[in-house]
Amino acid sequence: MQMETQTSAKDMTVEEATWIYTKMQEIRQFENAVHDIFAKGEIPGFVHLYAGEEAVAVGVCAHLTDRDSITSTHRGHGHCIAKGCDLNGMMAEIFGRATGLCRGKGGSMHIADVSKGMLGANGIVGAGLPLAIGAGLTAKVKKTKDVAVCFFGDGASNHGTFHEAVNMAAIWKLPVIFVCENNGFGEASTFEYAAAAERISDFAHVYKIAGDTVDGKDLTAVYDAAGKAVVRARNGEGPTIIECLTYRDYGHFEGDTQSYKDKKQQHRAVTEDDAILRFQDYVKKNKLLSEKEIKQVDERVKAAIKEAIRFSEESPFPDDKEVTTDVYVSY
Amino acid sequence: MQMETQTSAKDMTVEEATWIYTKMQEIRQFENAVHDIFAKGEIPGFVHLYAGEEAVAVGVCAHLTDRDSITSTHRGHGHCIAKGCDLNGMMAEIFGRATGLCRGKGGSMHIADVSKGMLGANGIVGAGLPLAIGAGLTAKVKKTKDVAVCFFGDGASNHGTFHEAVNMAAIWKLPVIFVCENNGFGEASTFEYAAAAERISDFAHVYKIAGDTVDGKDLTAVYDAAGKAVVRARNGEGPTIIECLTYRDYGHFEGDTQSYKDKKQQHRAVTEDDAILRFQDYVKKNKLLSEKEIKQVDERVKAAIKEAIRFSEESPFPDDKEVTTDVYVSY
Amino acid sequence: MTVKMSYSEAINDAIRLAMRKDENVILIGEDVAGGAEVDHLQDQGAWGGVFGVTKGIVEEFGRDRVIDTPIAESGYMGAAVSAAVTGLRPISELMFNDFIGSCLDEVMNQAAKFHYMFGGKAKVPLTIRTIDGAGFNAAAQHSQSLYALFTHIPGLKVAIPSNPYDMKGLLLSAIFDDDPVIVFEDKTLYGTKGEVGEGFYTIPFGKAEIKRSGKDLTIVGLGKQVNTALKAAALLEKKGFESEVIDPRTLSPLDEETIINSVKKTGRLIIVDEAYPRCSAATDIAAIVGDKAFDYLDAPIKRVTAPHAPVPFSPPLEKLYMPSPEKIIKAFSSMVGARVFSAV
Amino acid sequence: MTVKMSYSEAINDAIRLAMRKDENVILIGEDVAGGAEVDHLQDQGAWGGVFGVTKGIVEEFGRDRVIDTPIAESGYMGAAVSAAVTGLRPISELMFNDFIGSCLDEVMNQAAKFHYMFGGKAKVPLTIRTIDGAGFNAAAQHSQSLYALFTHIPGLKVAIPSNPYDMKGLLLSAIFDDDPVIVFEDKTLYGTKGEVGEGFYTIPFGKAEIKRSGKDLTIVGLGKQVNTALKAAALLEKKGFESEVIDPRTLSPLDEETIINSVKKTGRLIIVDEAYPRCSAATDIAAIVGDKAFDYLDAPIKRVTAPHAPVPFSPPLEKLYMPSPEKIIKAFSSMVGARVFSAV
Numbered sequence A, B: 001m002q003m004e005t006q007t008s009a010k011d012m013t014v015e016e017a018t019w020i021y022t023k024m025q026e027i028r029q030f031e032n033a034v035h036d037i038f039a040k041g042e043i044p045g046f047v048h049l050y051a052g053e054e055a056v057a058v059g060v061c062a063h064l065t066d067r068d069s070i071t072s073t074h075r076g077h078g079h080c081i082a083k084g085c086d087l088n089g090m091m092a093e094i095f096g097r098a099t100g101l102c103r104g105k106g107g108s109m110h111i112a113d114v115s116k117g118m119l120g121a122n123g124i125v126g127a128g129l130p131l132a133i134g135a136g137l138t139a140k141v142k143k144t145k146d147v148a149v150c151f152f153g154d155g156a157s158n159h160g161t162f163h164e165a166v167n168m169a170a171i172w173k174l175p176v177i178f179v180c181e182n183n184g185f186g187e188a189s190t191f192e193y194a195a196a197a198e199r200i201s202d203f204a205h206v207y208k209i210a211g212d213t214v215d216g217k218d219l220t221a222v223y224d225a226a227g228k229a230v231v232r233a234r235n236g237e238g239p240t241i242i243e244c245l246t247y248r249d250y251g252h253f254e255g256d257t258q259s260y261k262d263k264k265q266q267h268r269a270v271t272e273d274d275a276i277l278r279f280q281d282y283v284k285k286n287k288l289l290s291e292k293e294i295k296q297v298d299e300r301v302k303a304a305i306k307e308a309i310r311f312s313e314e315s316p317f318p319d320d321k322e323v324t325t326d327v328y329v330s331y
Numbered sequence C, D: 001m002t003v004k005m006s007y008s009e010a011i012n013d014a015i016r017l018a019m020r021k022d023e024n025v026i027l028i029g030e031d032v033a034g035g036a037e038v039d040h041l042q043d044q045g046a047w048g049g050v051f052g053v054t055k056g057i058v059e060e061f062g063r064d065r066v067i068d069t070p071i072a073e074s075g076y077m078g079a080a081v082s083a084a085v086t087g088l089r090p091i092s093e094l095m096f097n098d099f100i101g102s103c104l105d106e107v108m109n110q111a112a113k114f115h116y117m118f119g120g121k122a123k124v125p126l127t128i129r130t131i132d133g134a135g136f137n138a139a140a141q142h143s144q145s146l147y148a149l150f151t152h153i154p155g156l157k158v159a160i161p162s163n164p165y166d167m168k169g170l171l172l173s174a175i176f177d178d179d180p181v182i183v184f185e186d187k188t189l190y191g192t193k194g195e196v197g198e199g200f201y202t203i204p205f206g207k208a209e210i211k212r213s214g215k216d217l218t219i220v221g222l223g224k225q226v227n228t229a230l231k232a233a234a235l236l237e238k239k240g241f242e243s244e245v246i247d248p249r250t251l252s253p254l255d256e257e258t259i260i261n262s263v264k265k266t267g268r269l270i271i272v273d274e275a276y277p278r279c280s281a282a283t284d285i286a287a288i289v290g291d292k293a294f295d296y297l298d299a300p301i302k303r304v305t306a307p308h309a310p311v312p313f314s315p316p317l318e319k320l321y322m323p324s325p326e327k328i329i330k331a332f333s334s335m336v337g338a339r340v341f342s343a344v
């Protein structure tokens, strides 16, 4: 977000709440739309949807400006939207069109917009972790106050890059925030099976950095944790691990039968635990947004997503010569 | 060692003490000899000496049989000797002779003897960690009671493979013991600089496995910790991290000026803290070996090293055709 | 006796046969079963790999021998290497060959070098199964065909089966081979059906298959590009040219003899390879044949490959990126001269 | 004006010049300074890399720009990649090229692909310096020459300087190039002295150098093998044959034109490459020239390379392993016919 944010949700302004709610809705509706279009066979390739995890991306990115960087994952649409990527450009990218953010050459797993500090979705699990260190290093060397956020999954926490990155951020006191989206699964394997650690944030203690586990379905909890971490990072106080307990509403990728999910848990996740429903309650209870204003946002977003689809469908595919352009800046 | 060992040094037999002291001396004298010969320019390649860290390799391997496996590092001579590799074959390997353990094709950084459970010194930092998992996996799948020990440095603990391996050993409850030789340096960088963690054994807590830090210059401390870990591993109770605080008497590799070392610490390491001197005191105090018996071992080892050098110097270089043999079992 | 099976089923069949035959064979990788420790899936598994190729294997052999790993390629690949050294015959799945970036050391510096570095005293009977290939709109990080990297490394064997029959036979050879072997499974071939031998059989490494014979042109197709070669051959036949199409089946070892003998007959060679063009298997075969069959060549050896570019996502671009029968024919036309070619 | 300098000094000089010129240039890697946070070394450093190549640089530029890393190649290489994307020009040292196994992903799937995958909207001005080469008895895991792996990957540029002058100019080009470049430093060349230009200069990529000209044979030598080629040329001269020796200087891009023009004149080509022989830079050049200069070739293109084997430790074996003037002459003799050759 480009406006000044608060460190604690208690002080959230109407303007902020509106931005946050809008972004959460954009993610949800974008993903629902992609899900439907994929089912119809109109979207090619591998697609991993972020629906259900909105509170994480938005709660964190609310504190960031375009100068701050984020690194992302294969499940990157939510991070892109939260970081301010253009919906038309994103959707067109997923459609493989010339008007896509990457001119159709990247696709769902590689959406990026460096001008917005979004350093790219990434098809390689764990790859974003060291990349965040580099953005943090640039901030340190250039003595800016920028921060770098690394979104990564519970599954990625078992990859060596997680530890290499956290250790480097810790010894160099880099302005890097490690945001783990612990949605309980790496593909079809549970976090409990694949990871020996009880909590990923437990590692913070050993690396002697700040760390916490929060309810990742609760926008305000993520917002508060990230707010503190960003302030620490900007003040040169070093990195933080924030583990957000969340859930993905869809399968690992589109096409996944999800036999490994517990039906009750899945039901709870999309009803009482749902991040958007809970944030709606919150803004209403705290008189930030009214029921009517919420509906207005929903409608605005609906129109925006519809427009993104129209834009994409009507956009041309890239020119033939694009196969071999952009391999090098010069060669 | 092939004999039945005790879990606690308190119960150490004379036979054991003799074996242990002999192995420690073999390592020390072997390394001193290699140091001298290297200085004369008779040994080619990169050589990393283990002198000073004897208590670690010997204290651990005392509990192992040939069926148990160890994985090693670039600083592998000590592990080889402790695991029972032939001194002549080792020295000849370092000399690049046909009679070497690897027929001269491996050299110092790749001495191996799979028949003794020594899975190879390794030129790649961190590589031994996953390899130990494999040996542990074989034991588990084949339902043997064998254990696998991974020796690795403090520097290697910053490599991703450390975490990938420990996590896998933990979730699968493998009979793997992670023995960290924390000698305070990874090349010319201190452990304190390169690692954020205070103690490498602190990770054990997060991975929910056993772990401890011991005085790696004290043979009995290593022996006790390893004894317990081996029993646990054989009983199917899972992995252990043992961090041994030690010191390397020579440089990182032969030729290193060691400007980064604290002179006082270096002095203490080779005098009052010296593992061999301390074990001599121990065996004398506990009436396991007399001064005279110690001297006899020293002399026997001296002769053995001399013989190893003679053997190596008189051994032929490999046959020309060996350049292209052993690339494949069949091709 | 043969039976109709998909490429994917042939893999599943081979793995089961190997696991029945030798209890030291294990299958290890990310979600090769799936659903580990989930009550109702513990025995039956969830996925059987991202494409369901190993589905059901955990049901037959249990979790002790079908091991789901954390996302830790260095970790489990290194484990597979030394499990092989210490007595097992692991089949280790690297989900996509693009992920070799996370575990090249274990393959290149450990598995490939142990036998040599240890003076012949260690064996690494490891099989790596991995998915390669473009054509699935999986974009730059999930569409590569990286077999050249592995062929470059001495100590590794490399198989690129193009059809269900070869897949089964080569995979079984790989599993019972005492050297580390990497077997490439083209993701676009999984659904392809073909006649597969019943029961246990192996196909020796280093034996190419002549898919059709001809006297005017030799086309070597790598992996699924054998099919592109065959399509081009059919089109060329209509033009009156007889192509000999060769599937090398393994790149390391490479059956130079079959290719060279064919070129001695035809005088012309086109290599069709969807991998990157530089330092590739295509340049490798071209260099070897250019050297050893020099006197028999009537035209330069042509390579029809991907351009020197990552794999693009957008479907029309990916299509342009790939070799095609048309590109093969164009190459051939340049070899015989456009005039000769269009004259017929 | 030139000044006599070693290969190693040329590197040091280039890095200092680049760091003075642009404050965004940083040097990062394991012990590139050494002795971080050790009181008496904090300002002066301990090692300057394992071979002392970057010694003194920390003294001039300080620890903020000369960054010692933990032993975490994925970690710091990934960091260097995105530091490049976000505004720095990192020089990242991969101590030995053999360690690419620990960070291939960062190089192959991140650095090399960002510009393309992101539709040209990200730049990765990253320079990777790495040590390669056999001849040092450093055995199988510290002696490889893996430039073919990188040349295979689109999006990377690859330089293989063979002498101090080229090293300085190519390294400076690399640092100020907006694409990721990997520069290979042959460990056996560090001590080699030669004339080096004073001050700042660059050598463009994709421009080969003709080291000597001749009409009977073209020899392309890669990296330090240029020297082997020159030795062979001197011996051949005594036999009455004039060799043209070419140093391509960069493999990606490759100056095909200079090589092909030479072959058009000489009709014969030998490529000398100490790397593994399969899917190598040698096969690459052979395939390209075999295609584009087909009509001019009087003899098959020969490759004098390492055998398909890891690098052996034992000194006599390593010597046999390497290309030599004798092997080049033997190859030439096979090209002109032993009779012709010994007749002269």
Ligand SMILES: Cc1ncc(C[n+]2csc(CCOP(=O)(O)OP(=O)(O)O)c2C)c(N)n1
Binding pocket: A073, A074, A075, A123, A124, A125, A126, A152, A153, A154, A155, A156, A157, A181, A183, A185, A186, A187, A252, C030, C071, C073, C095, C099, C102
């Ligand atoms: C290095 C690597 N290994 C494996 C994969 C295949 N893969 C893609 S997503 C995924 C699961 C990731 O789990 P997690 O990190 O928890 O993220 P989530 O999908 O839950 O958001 C796997 C194994 C990959 N893309 N990269």
Ligand SMILES: Cc1ncc(C[n+]2csc(CCOP(=O)(O)OP(=O)(O)O)c2C)c(N)n1
Binding pocket: B073, B074, B075, B123, B124, B125, B126, B152, B153, B154, B155, B156, B157, B181, B183, B185, B186, B187, B252, D030, D071, D073, D095, D099, D102
């Ligand atoms: C992957 C890899 N990175 C870097 C190196 C170079 N290197 C060799 S030994 C070493 C230091 C290792 O430190 P540590 O693990 O503490 O072992 P020690 O030398 O202290 O026994 C380094 C960086 C290497 N061999 N492999």
Ligand SMILES: [Mg+2]
Binding pocket: A153, A154, A155, A181, A182, A183, A184, A185, A186, A187
């Ligand atoms: Mg997850």
Ligand SMILES: [Mg+2]
Binding pocket: B153, B154, B155, B181, B182, B183, B184, B185, B186, B187
């Ligand atoms: Mg150390």
